[in-house]
Amino acid sequence: MIRCAVVLLSFSATVAVAQGARSRAAAPPTYQPGIDVVDYDVALQLPDTGAFLRGDVTVTLRRANGVSHLLLDLVDPLTVRAVEVGGRLVTASHSGGKIDVPLDGTADSLQVRVVYDGPVTDGLVVRKDSKGRWTWFGDNWPDRARQWLPTVDHPSDKATVSWTVVAPLGRTVVANGTLVSTRRIGRSGRTMTETRWRESRPIATYLMVIAAGPLEQFDLREPDCHYGDEGQCVRQSVYVLPEVKDWLPGPFSAAGPIVSLFERLVGPFPYEKLAHLQSSTRFGGMENASAIFYDDKLFANRTLMDGIIAHETAHQWFGDAVTEREWSHLWLSEGFATYFAALWTQFVRGDASYRAEMAEIRRQVLSDKVVAERPVLDTAQTHYLALLNTNSYQKGGYILYMLHRQLGDSAFFTGLRSYYATYRHGTALSADLQHELERSSHVSLEQFFDQWLRRPGFATPAIGWAYDAGTGTVSVRVVQEGAHGAYQLSLPVTVIDAAGRSTQEMVIVPAEARATISLPSHYSSRPRSMAFDPGELLLARITRL
Numbered sequence: 001m002i003r004c005a006v007v008l009l010s011f012s013a014t015v016a017v018a019q020g021a022r023s024r025a026a027a028p029p030t031y032q033p034g035i036d037v038v039d040y041d042v043a044l045q046l047p048d049t050g051a052f053l054r055g056d057v058t059v060t061l062r063r064a065n066g067v068s069h070l071l072l073d074l075v076d077p078l079t080v081r082a083v084e085v086g087g088r089l090v091t092a093s094h095s096g097g098k099i100d101v102p103l104d105g106t107a108d109s110l111q112v113r114v115v116y117d118g119p120v121t122d123g124l125v126v127r128k129d130s131k132g133r134w135t136w137f138g139d140n141w142p143d144r145a146r147q148w149l150p151t152v153d154h155p156s157d158k159a160t161v162s163w164t165v166v167a168p169l170g171r172t173v174v175a176n177g178t179l180v181s182t183r184r185i186g187r188s189g190r191t192m193t194e195t196r197w198r199e200s201r202p203i204a205t206y207l208m209v210i211a212a213g214p215l216e217q218f219d220l221r222e223p224d225c226h227y228g229d230e231g232q233c234v235r236q237s238v239y240v241l242p243e244v245k246d247w248l249p250g251p252f253s254a255a256g257p258i259v260s261l262f263e264r265l266v267g268p269f270p271y272e273k274l275a276h277l278q279s280s281t282r283f284g285g286m287e288n289a290s291a292i293f294y295d296d297k298l299f300a301n302r303t304l305m306d307g308i309i310a311h312e313t314a315h316q317w318f319g320d321a322v323t324e325r326e327w328s329h330l331w332l333s334e335g336f337a338t339y340f341a342a343l344w345t346q347f348v349r350g351d352a353s354y355r356a357e358m359a360e361i362r363r364q365v366l367s368d369k370v371v372a373e374r375p376v377l378d379t380a381q382t383h384y385l386a387l388l389n390t391n392s393y394q395k396g397g398y399i400l401y402m403l404h405r406q407l408g409d410s411a412f413f414t415g416l417r418s419y420y421a422t423y424r425h426g427t428a429l430s431a432d433l434q435h436e437l438e439r440s441s442h443v444s445l446e447q448f449f450d451q452w453l454r455r456p457g458f459a460t461p462a463i464g465w466a467y468d469a470g471t472g473t474v475s476v477r478v479v480q481e482g483a484h485g486a487y488q489l490s491l492p493v494t495v496i497d498a499a500g501r502s503t504q505e506m507v508i509v510p511a512e513a514r515a516t517i518s519l520p521s522h523y524s525s526r527p528r529s530m531a532f533d534p535g536e537l538l539l540a541r542i543t544r545l
């Protein structure tokens, strides 16, 4: 997602099918050991009297031997009316935000149905638009699905989802996946609309959303089909309030080329379609799987730009299809979206704009308080919204930039494609990315991942040099005695010789408190001057010895 502040800174099926779509590297969910939700079948009634919801959700799950309870997250203000296991009513307690469902028998596959209703105050954002019409928009990140849906509400447990939504007439209902059907139905003498959507790829609960509002659909006409990961043609649409439709396609003329670029770099688009919606998200943009929600104001003010579309679209591959298994690895989502938005900048505006974007990101990292105090992999932070910080976004993005430069195009993108293909529709941790990049580059990245992800801050080397006239050798002295230890650095050096000619050298600085490294070239006289990291590429603040 994009935080609103970042927007201002920016430049500018069946269950069986779902199981088949699971990654071969699917790791067991960590949140509730022994429980693995496979599918949610969600039926919702949205009355036109405000924020009162009726829900009927069937959860299909697998359980390990000996697991006798399922704990579903659902906030207490919602009232559970009935719970069934395998079609039989059971007594389940609901308190402290958990429905405790007893599971008897030994079957390893079960269906649990929860019927509930009540007022919704969060997660599903319900409000009147400027013309007094009720609108509903899911906004679950990080763990607000439980505000309106009984779920195992953690990114480690991904599942497919079906939606059946009954809404007042005049509301367009959009959700994850494929549109299955839409029809008018009579209910208590009033005509309503029933709309069904089906997401056949497993997704995290924080990405499971519906939208219901007086939205109009604008199909983006693209000359070429984007072939999705099951060979289907992926269509893109924009859903907006009628009053801004005349603005379209506007920035969304970039939506097709953005998907094409990321397909070339990573792999086929992971979902059935891609919708872009004017919505009520609290974020600038939110990357809900196959249905990106953007802040209403970006449409009303007509300030939405292609950078945010690129960011949220990149999430469809990174964050959505490959999901961080633990919140502390959020950079696998936000760092990727940040860096891929910069790759879009490079593609559409050229190298100078790309380098300027990365230089601005570097400047933000070097001056940020959270970066100075906490590591990117911040397991101590349990207030998840606080993880939407410069570590997850800018430092994470810059780490990918450094990897890209260090490993080169071929090894970098081969590693990313392999990482994506291995963990697609599953979950991953940072070590999984490290492993794939090591395989593609044949370089150990242990030190790299450790120093950039597990330590606060950045490198602060003090660097000096000396010339030995006897041997013509220039030696570089590096002292790294900062609080967060020594870094291994690929240090670019520019040497200006006595005649004023410049030579580019590269020095590998070891992760040692004090090191002296000789330059590969020899010089017949003392150089006039030396510059270390003259292009300001390293995440380092260099001082002179």
Ligand SMILES: [Zn+2]
Pocket: 001, 002, 287, 311, 312, 315, 333, 334, 337
């Ligand atoms: Zn994001």
